[in-house]
Amino acid sequence: xxxxxxxxxxxxxxxxxxxxxxxxxxxxxxxxxxxxxxxxxxxxxxxxxxxxxxxxxxxxxxxxxxxxxxxxxxxxxxxxxxxxxxxxxxxxxxxxxxxxxxxxxxxxxxxxxxxxxxxxxxxxxxxxxxxxxx
Amino acid sequence: xxxxxxxxxxxxxxxxxxxxxxxxxxxxxxxxxxxxxxxxxxxxxxxxxxxxxxxxxxxxxxxxxxxxxxxxxxxxxxxxxxxxxxxxxxxxxxxxxxxxxxxxxxxxxxxxxxxxxxxxxxxxxxxxxxxxxxxxxxxxxxxxxxxxxxxxxxxxxxxxxxxxxxxxxxxxxxxxxxxxxxxxxxxxxxxxxxxxxxxxxxxxxxxxxxxxxxxxxxxxxxxxxxxxxxxx
Numbered sequence: 001x002x003x004x005x006x007x008x009x010x011x012x013x014x015x016x017x018x019x020x021x022x023x024x025x026x027x028x029x030x031x032x033x034x035x036x037x038x039x040x041x042x043x044x045x046x047x048x049x050x051x052x053x054x055x056x057x058x059x060x061x062x063x064x065x066x067x068x069x070x071x072x073x074x075x076x077x078x079x080x081x082x083x084x085x086x087x088x089x090x091x092x093x094x095x096x097x098x099x100x101x102x103x104x105x106x107x108x109x110x111x112x113x114x115x116x117x118x119x120x121x122x123x124x125x126x127x128x129x130x131x132x133x134x
Numbered sequence: 135x136x137x138x139x140x141x142x143x144x145x146x147x148x149x150x151x152x153x154x155x156x157x158x159x160x161x162x163x164x165x166x167x168x169x170x171x172x173x174x175x176x177x178x179x180x181x182x183x184x185x186x187x188x189x190x191x192x193x194x195x196x197x198x199x200x201x202x203x204x205x206x207x208x209x210x211x212x213x214x215x216x217x218x219x220x221x222x223x224x225x226x227x228x229x230x231x232x233x234x235x236x237x238x239x240x241x242x243x244x245x246x247x248x249x250x251x252x253x254x255x256x257x258x259x260x261x262x263x264x265x266x267x268x269x270x271x272x273x274x275x276x277x278x279x280x281x282x283x284x285x286x287x288x289x290x291x292x293x294x295x296x297x298x299x300x301x302x303x304x305x306x307x308x309x310x311x312x313x314x315x316x317x318x319x320x321x322x323x324x325x326x327x328x329x330x331x332x333x334x335x336x337x338x339x340x341x342x343x344x345x346x347x348x349x350x351x352x353x354x355x356x357x358x359x360x361x362x363x364x365x366x
Contacts, residue, residue, distance in 0.1 A: 018322060018325055018326065018356070019349065019353065019354050019358070020353075021345075021346035021349045021350050022345070022349075023346050024346075049310070052305070053302070053305060056298075056301065056302060056305065056327060057326050057327060058166050058328060058329040058345075059310065060164065060166075060329045061346065064346070
């Protein structure tokens with residue numbers, strides 16, 4: 001139904017598509033920023049308003065993304081002080097693993113669509129990696 | 135969070151033609167709401183009723199629990215779909231005019247926006263392009279500290295780069311507890327800044343929902359849903 005291209009958030013820019021909920025896309029972008037170290041454990045997040053302006057989205061939508069991240073434990077609120085990235089590095093590692101597996105399963109899905117078996121995919125992947133490092 | 139607009143069974147008929155047919159809805163504070171619908175669906179009629187330019191045929195309409203009148207005009211900042219400014223005036227003159235008219239008008243903000251759009255305050259409106267006139271009007275409207283901004287087609291006549299600037303202006307210039315009601319056909323340009331939409335169809339509300347809920351439920355953009363609902 002939807003192409004997987006251009007949908008991956010990059011580390012520094014907001015690429016929001018219009019066919020999926022904005023708050024989910026914002027969450028994905030912030031998760032990527034956490035995993036790649038743009039935000040370090042314990043870092044303070046910008047305010048809802050500032051980040052909403054930066055991403056050109058409604059502040060309510062940004063607020064919703066923050067609340068969801070908070071529910072998942074990746075972000076916590078310190079009363080009056082603002083919002084901070086979790087200091088639980090195990091949780092961040094876990095998130096990174098999960099994101100890696102998500103990418104892999106998408107990759108495997110598209111390889112299957114192209115008609116490659118698991119064995120063939122692995123073989124091709126090895127060759128591609130060899131070429132990349134060569 | 136409070137209720138800014140309440141309407142019950144609101145109806146407006148022009149002779150035999152019913153433009154708005156028993157519309158009941160509420161608009162809460164703190165939202166940016168898209169008022170969407172095809173031509174002739176009643177958008178501008180609804181907006182004119184909100185601003186007291188038309189009187190309802192039947193039904194009730196309250197702005198913060200008060201009927202439409204002087205008090206409601208103090209808190210609503212309205213961008214009409216046609217200009218009412220005197221084209222012989224300079225930008226500065228219309229700024230002064232707005233300042234005299236509305237207690238909540240903040241000239242500093244207006245001049246800052248004019249500067250960033252490189253519009254000369256000494257220029258006369260009639261010497262400006264259509265798009266620049268629209269920018270001036272929007273600057274006037276967004277420089278008030280209103281509780282409800284009602285924008286009828288704010289981005290129709292301007293180029294895409296200016297459209298981005300205008301959306302940014304809207305986003306950065308409303309207070310967190312104010313609401314913005316925007317009527318437009320350019321849904322895809324605007325849908326990321328909306329958090330709610332109201333679909334009008336033949337004078338009736340056929341949908342009022344959160345943008346992200348719609349995307350989640352239908353797995354498509356508001357623009358795509360609009361095209362489906364209003365397919366000709």
